[in-house]
Amino acid sequence: GTIKVAGIFTLPVEQQWISRIHIALSAAEKRGEIEYVYSENVSNTDYERVMREYSEQGVDLIVGEVFGLERAARKVAADYPKTAYLMGSSFAPQAPNFSIFDNFIHEPAYLSGMAAGAVSESNIIGMVGGYAIPEVNRLMHAFMAGAREVNSDVTFLVNFLDSWYDPPKAKESAFAMIDAGADVMYAERFGVADAAVERGKKAIGNVIDTASDYPGTILASAIWHMEATVDTAISAVADGSYVADDYGQYSYMAHNGGSLTIDETLVPADVVAAIKAKEAAIRDGSFVVTINDETPVSDN
Amino acid sequence: MEILDILLSENFWAAALRIATPLIFGVLGALICEKSGVLNLGIEGIFAAGAMAGWMAVWLGADLWGGLFFAALTGAFFGLIHAILTVPLGLSQHVSGLGITMFATSVSYFTYRTALPQVSTPPRIEPFQPLDIPILSDIPFLGTVLFKQTAMTWLALFLVVLVWWVYNRTPLGQALRAVGDNPDAVDAQGLSVYGLRMGAIVAGSACMALGGAFLTMSAFDAFFFGMVNGRGWICIALVIFASWRPGKALLGALLFGAFDAFQVRLQTEVGAFVPSQVFLMAPYILSIIALVIVARRAEYPRALLTPWFKGQR
Amino acid sequence: MINDTVLSLNKLSKRFGTVVANESVTIDLKRGEILSLLGENGAGKTTLMNMLFGHYMPDSGSIQVADAEGNLAPLSLGHPQAALNAGIGMVHQHFTLAENLSAIDNILLGSENLFAWRRSMDTARDKVKDIMQRTGLNAPLDTIVGKLSVGERQRVEILKALYRDARILVLDEPTAVLTPQEADTLFANIDVMAKDGLSVIFISHKLREVLAFSHRIAVLRHGKKVGEIATKDADEKIISRLMVGADTPTSPRETLSVGAPVLELIDLSVTGISARSSLEQINLTVYASEIVGLAGISGNGQSTLAQVISGLTSPTSGRLEIDNQPVQKYTPASLLKAGVGRIPEDRHHDGIIGAMSVAENLAIESLDSSDIQKNGFLRHQKLKLNAQHLSQKYDIRGPGIEAETRLLSGGNIQKLILARVFEASPRLILANQPTRGLDVGAASEVGKRLLQARQRGAAVLLISEDLDELLALADRIIIMHNGELHVAPGRDRAQIGLIMAGEVS
Amino acid sequence: MIRIEPREAPSRRLTVGIPIASAMLALLLAAIPLSWAGANIGEAYQEMAKGIFGSVFAFTEMLTRATPLIFTGLAATLAFRAKLWNIGAEGQLYLGAMAAVAVGTGWITGPPLLLIPMILIAGAMAGALGMAGPAYLKTRFGADEVVTTLLLNFIILIFIQMMLEGPLKDPMGMGWPQSSPVVDNAILPQILPRMRLHYGLVIALTAAVIAHIMLSKSVWGLKLRAVGENAAAALHAGIGVKRTLMSAALISGALAGLAGVSEVAGLRGYLTTDLSPGYGYTGIVVAMLAGLSPLGVVLAALFIASVFVGADTMSRAMGVSSYLADLVVSMALICVLIGGFIARFTIKITPANKKVSTTDTGAA
């Protein structure tokens, strides 16, 4: 019959990051390839139990994120060798059935940085992040590198909310940066672009495409696509060839796991052209965006 | 140097007032409940319920003021449950309050998710816009701080004045103060202790819900799980800081808003040298210090936490 | 005119659980009459009045009240508002004042339209001032009640009732916290108002004032009305017999020669909450086998002195010696150890832990003794035996030694405290208002025990506002005024009263 | 007009029956959200029962979830008995967990018999320390402990975040804000193979028994109750009130700290800022449901854990939003509260403003 897939998420499915996985799985369900169930907002304390419950139920593939409970998740995987696990993780895959992925969209982030650097007139760019963790840091660094490539005068303001999910607070942070002179905001969180709209500044999107929600504001967005990752895993499960693997590469632009949208009415044509050229270089491997997981700090 | 620049900037104070607005609603609500003698730890959940209900009403087609009304109604509903549990039934105010927080939060989340099962970005509404009051908003400093806020901030400020007026100038206020000090005094004068207390809890909870609604209808335009993020608890602290006085409550909320606005700004300045958490902690630590300073002078409603039963001694 | 009935209570009954508080009580009240309601503690006086005022719902029976024209009409039961509207005013046994409001706000509470936008205080203030002038009951109207003295609060309570145009005034032990002078003034005022047509029911344990001021006396015993008598036909003996069902024993006081000094206060100064209650260079010696009575209007430093001797406050200068040993540490524990037994002023608040059992309360001052504990654990069997023994010895009656102490009646709670204090055979006994609010039987029990302690050789410092009690028990009387001590010139009530009021020094 | 009167002697049938009946009622009420979400009600209840009793795994999961609740419930019980309103068990739990990972992640080596007691003591001490501050501020300055403990929860959590990004950060953690794992010798062993249930439960039950004995049999317990019921009288009777309050505070904090140790060393292995989904707050509910009795805490914790785990599993099986679990727990709480009330009191309703006739048989 069809493959049974379960999603286990530690946050609600609206959350940007989670939503990408949820959308890819929902699409597969629509196509009739899988039966899809999910549990959202599962606390890390309950995560292992939920994994075991789904595993017991005979679900074929479990997709989720185990950043807070690597050990436990791997133990579960070892206990249920017949079930396939595809988990967001910072560590290596574990044979035979525990694969990993992560949002490696540093490449489009770099490109979006180019747009930001070129458009900024005050040469101050604000960045509001959730937590200073590798997933966030590496995108910020790539973004900063991209901006510096086109504008060596640009400086950055960095702020972390220590919360994944507090749009009013994110908005306040962004206001503070705009007050401090920033004219382009890197919108890692919900709420930042709202501040930019309200103050007539520009913003850069991350993970999802929100351009239509903020008309005239989003210069470019680095988008994450989980379809490549999820579909690869599903077909592997379907034909019985599933093995523990690092699926991180499926988030690279080369696999269409990452892409850039750009608003050509807001970004000058020559910059668009430069970005397109860079994108081609990334796709053919002639340019590699460095991965830097250190915590970024404001320039002073 | 830079610190002074921040403190003198009008945008900073505008931000402080904005951040303070939900807290003003919340702390007034907590004040109304506690002055009648009942602690309402349901506040965190009532915030969430207000945020959800107000947003949902507007999203389903109500206008903004209709949404606010619906949010207040929702708060009043949860307040009524707390009131029934703690006033005629006299159950533990701590437990009932925490129960209401759990109940209101989970009802809101469950409702939201069941009504909108398949969303991958939260649906948005058209929220309250800053009122650009023509001439007043051109006044140099105050113009930006005061006259570019949304209608909800004005509503909050109005409520401060209203609550002050009621407690200091009206017979109802006298009765409400008395019932939090000595319910027997109220009973002996032919007034209903149950009625006054339950009314206060319902009204206070409605006020709290407006604080939640501010988050989804003014500060932002969509509902998120967990977006209340401890703001309700802060109000419980602020009301003691304020010694149960509306004016001081406003001051306390503004101070907290200012701390918060300040930490955001300072973090971008010196974030490289000091861990961001130091700034996040600051408002809480300062609240405790402020509490210790005012604690000796705080005039507790004497009957706070003590249930009262008619015809029993 | 004086024969018009304004109130009639018909066969009222009320039970609390198994306690029958009132059983078929019938009482009538005439216009302009002062009726005094007597009975032991727990006889059901307050309960009866609470039913009249609507605090309690009677189990059966009915109440009729005259309206302004004098026609009797049934009163809706269980609603204080209905009682107020019918012209009934009640001054409760325990103050029902909001301490965070001013006196006038307390008086007006509930009389205004609750939902008015603003208050119209001027006419109200005029009316209150008028009442104050007519009755002589004066109170500072704009002071927060929390800052008023008990006497002032009592007057505010009465003003509250009169402001509502009470035609029937109920006073439940209004003089329990007043000085003799204050009580006399109050009754003089009430007398004037009664002549004006006000009907009064007053409850008191002080037979002297009952006999002096009332027209008629009704007596309750165990919830039933056991007698009614015109005051002019009554005397103390008759009333006591009605109340208790027997004569109250008076303990004989033998003359003893005093022993060595037990308590010495040497140049003791303490800063109290107010200047009046601060102590200035106090010197006092209490000898063994002696009862020293400390008289004075409350708030003149007696509580401060009691606090120091209890170890709750440290002196700012000077010292306290027990058996010639200076006290080193002013904590309740160390003074207990030094041999001071305390009967606290507020027995419910400071004397017992209501939610704990009688047995536990009996042991609570001797937790370190090996009779009670072993290695930090309670010896429950011993605890129980001890409690049984003491309840018998001190006649503590109630639902049993394992029951919560708050269920005991006031008199029995005081007996519990006496048992605890006397069993420790203290060198010094500090008895602070030990008979306040107790009925004649219970009060005479306290007196008997204090005399027994004196007999045994203990020193007793008896603080009381009841001059009769001091005169009956004390060997010497000292008067406290403004934080200073004055030796009473003799045993003349009037003379002592003047010194208490600060008019002679 | 509503009147509330205490029952003369609540019968055993009532005191046992009513709480059970109200728990059942709460479960019945769950049918409302369930049917709104379009689930088959009968099947849902079956799934719920399965989620608690359906397998050894389900049952041990329930016990696993009850374990921290027993600790935090005891923490609240001891503090509340002294009328010390410790709302800060959540923060103290994290302090305990932090101490456990600070001690137990490798720089001290030794056999389990040494390491496990060591992390337990460290965690208890850290939790106690977390409550010492508010208790000091209360006894010294009169600062309200509800507020200080509540605010400390936030401060501690942010502080832990800082530690996890700083000194306690796992060097092997790929940059994630998490601590190094607790070494194997410091891990609380599992009770059954392949199940998550660990010896934290045994420690929790032991703590409950000890707390019961201390409260009801020791002089300290009597002092604690005396101070809680009437501090003025306790002071008057020569009891060291501040000292007693402080000891209650320290023990309460220590118990909450142990909850943290048990979670980190028994279940998760390392510390993150999402160690507890609000166990500290739920502990208050547990304590009050138990009527502040230590042995009752065990039952109340089992009850709350069953409802949560059962409803959570059911929501997954039925494809209903998993927020249902919290909803059912809170409804159960409210019903049990009201039920407990009905067991102790009767509610008499008489029509308002009834004119009573002049005959003897006035009102009921």
Ligand SMILES: Nc1ncnc2c1ncn2[C@@H]1O[C@H](COP(=O)(O)OP(=O)(O)OP(=O)(O)O)[C@@H](O)[C@H]1O
């Ligand atoms: N609300 C109540 N609940 C239970 N028992 C009560 C209540 N009120 C009064 N009682 C009991 O009813 C009896 C009568 O009490 P009441 O207060 O009427 O006595 P009293 O005559 O006023 O005594 P006192 O002289 O001490 O004031 C007592 O046994 C008392 O304990």
Ligand SMILES: Nc1ncnc2c1ncn2[C@@H]1O[C@H](COP(=O)(O)OP(=O)(O)OP(=O)(O)O)[C@@H](O)[C@H]1O
């Ligand atoms: N609120 C109450 N609830 C239950 N029982 C009570 C309550 N109040 C009093 N009792 C019980 O009723 C009994 C009678 O109390 P009451 O106050 O009438 O005592 P009493 O016989 O008048 O003694 P005393 O003269 O010493 O005051 C008490 O022994 C007490 O156990």
Ligand SMILES: [Mg+2]
């Ligand atoms: Mg009595």
Ligand SMILES: [Mg+2]
């Ligand atoms: Mg009485």
